[in-house]
Amino acid sequence: xxxxxxxxxxxGLGTRLLPATKCTPKxxxxxxxxxxxxxxxxxxxxxGATRILLVVGPTKTALQDYLRPDEDxxxxxxxxxxxxxxxxxxxxxxPSGVEVEIVVQPSPRGLGDAVLCCAPYLERTPFGxxxxxxxxxxxxxxxxMGRSYSGGHMVAAQAVAPQQVSQYGIFxxxxxxxxxxxxxxxxxxxxxxxxxxxxxxxxxRYILDPIVLTRLSMTPPxxxxxxxxxxxxxxxxxTKGLTAYLFDGERFDCGSLDGLLSAAxxxxxQLRHGNAxxxxx
Ligand code: G1P
Numbered sequence: 001x002x003x004x005x006x007x008x009x010x011x012g013l014g015t016r017l018l019p020a021t022k023c024t025p026k027x028x029x030x031x032x033x034x035x036x037x038x039x040x041x042x043x044x045x046x047x048g049a050t051r052i053l054l055v056v057g058p059t060k061t062a063l064q065d066y067l068r069p070d071e072d073x074x075x076x077x078x079x080x081x082x083x084x085x086x087x088x089x090x091x092x093x094x095p096s097g098v099e100v101e102i103v104v105q106p107s108p109r110g111l112g113d114a115v116l117c118c119a120p121y122l123e124r125t126p127f128g129x130x131x132x133x134x135x136x137x138x139x140x141x142x143x144x145m146g147r148s149y150s151g152g153h154m155v156a157a158q159a160v161a162p163q164q165v166s167q168y169g170i171f172x173x174x175x176x177x178x179x180x181x182x183x184x185x186x187x188x189x190x191x192x193x194x195x196x197x198x199x200x201x202x203x204x205r206y207i208l209d210p211i212v213l214t215r216l217s218m219t220p221p222x223x224x225x226x227x228x229x230x231x232x233x234x235x236x237x238x239t240k241g242l243t244a245y246l247f248d249g250e251r252f253d254c255g256s257l258d259g260l261l262s263a264a265x266x267x268x269x270q271l272r273h274g275n276a277x278x279x280x281x
Contacts, residue, residue: 002048003128003146003207008040009114010132011057011105016255025060027132029260032267034092036254037063040132041094047128047142052100053121055114067093067100110226115208116216124210126151129229131204135263137270138249141205145245148181149207152241153233156205157182158251162193168201169230171244184242189223189230200244202230203251209240 014026021029027037044052056063070089077086094100105117115129126149128142145154157171172186188197206229215232222228233242250266253259 003044003126003142003149004049005051005053005122005125006044006047006049006128006130006142007053007055007115007118008037008044008130008132009055009105009111010037010063011055011108011114013057013108014255017257017260023060025057025063026255028062028066029254030264031135031252031254031260032264033088033271035066036132036135036260037066038092039135040130041100043136043140043142044128044130045094045098046140047146049128050098052094052098053103053118054100055103055105055117057108058104058106064102069093110221110224110228112216112219112227112229112232115229116213116227119213119217122210122213126207126209129204129206129208133253133255133259134204134251135254135259136203136205136247136249136251137263137266141203141247141249142207144247144249145205145207148245149243152209152243153212153236154181154207154243154245155187155233156203156247157200157244158203158246159199160201162196162199165193165196165199165201166190169228170196170198171200171202171242172197173200173244177246179246179248181243181245184237184244186237187230187234187242189228200246202244203247205245205247206233208233209236211236211240 010027014021017026028035103117105114169187169189170191171184173182174185175183212232215235219232222231252263254263
């Protein structure tokens with residue numbers, strides 16, 4: 001089932017990446033040649049989205065600027081004969097036919113709050129969420145999930161080391177699998193190792209039943225004093241069902257310096273490999 005509307009929350013403060021993020025949103029930091037946000041936009045489009053709701057904070061405007069076509073810059077590159085750069089520029093943003101709407105999150109009150117800010121713009125059909133911090137290379141993760149989705153809530157999943165469980169939403173699982181969908185009976189946001197119901201963590205890709213919006217409007221702040229999407233999803237497990245989806249692909253936490261660096265190394269290798277194939281062909 002294609003996911004027609006995708007929310008990309010990008011209104012956080014990026015505190016883990018200060019001072020680089022003092023005046024630049026973290027989603028504008030580069031993964032080698034292009035900003036983090038571009039990978040989220042590309043994946044949304046690959047999954048079939050025709051509408052993207054980009055949630056931004058009220059002050060930093062670089063994301064809106066990035067999405068605006070720059071005719072002067074295009075003309076300059078063409079006139080200077082910089083065709084490869086011109087082509088690279090043309091391949092960013094979103095293709096025509098895909099609409100991006102900016103939704104302002106007045107204050108960074110958490111992921112659940114960012115999704116709730118989109119409620120007035122959503123129809124009563126399932127929608128996708130891509131957290132741009134989680135850059136995933138390989139078969140587009142949200143597309144993999146859409147192929148398997150048949151209702152309820154579905155969240156991408158990955159096994160993590162015990163010492164990392166407190167950084168993630170963690171699933172309580174009722175089945176087991178090596179890849180693909182697994183039935184889950186609950187989810188806990190950022191538990192301690194002792195309290196974690198499994199070692200399988202939520203990764204930032206979701207396909208959600210719209211009932212979650214009603215839940216979110218009643219969800220009090222949870223872990224870290226923020227309104228947690230995990231808490232709202234967990235409330236619907238008995239009525240809507242929850243699927244953890246073990247995806248194929250390589251994920252990088254680009255909300256951290258080490259993740260950004262590792263993703264950039266892989267991206268550079270991919271580009272070099274692509275160029276070598278193009279040159280040989
Ligand atoms: C968010 C979610 C968490 C999920 C994580 C994946 O946390 O709340 O459940 O495991 O993304 O990256 P955050 O990284 O925003 O603290």
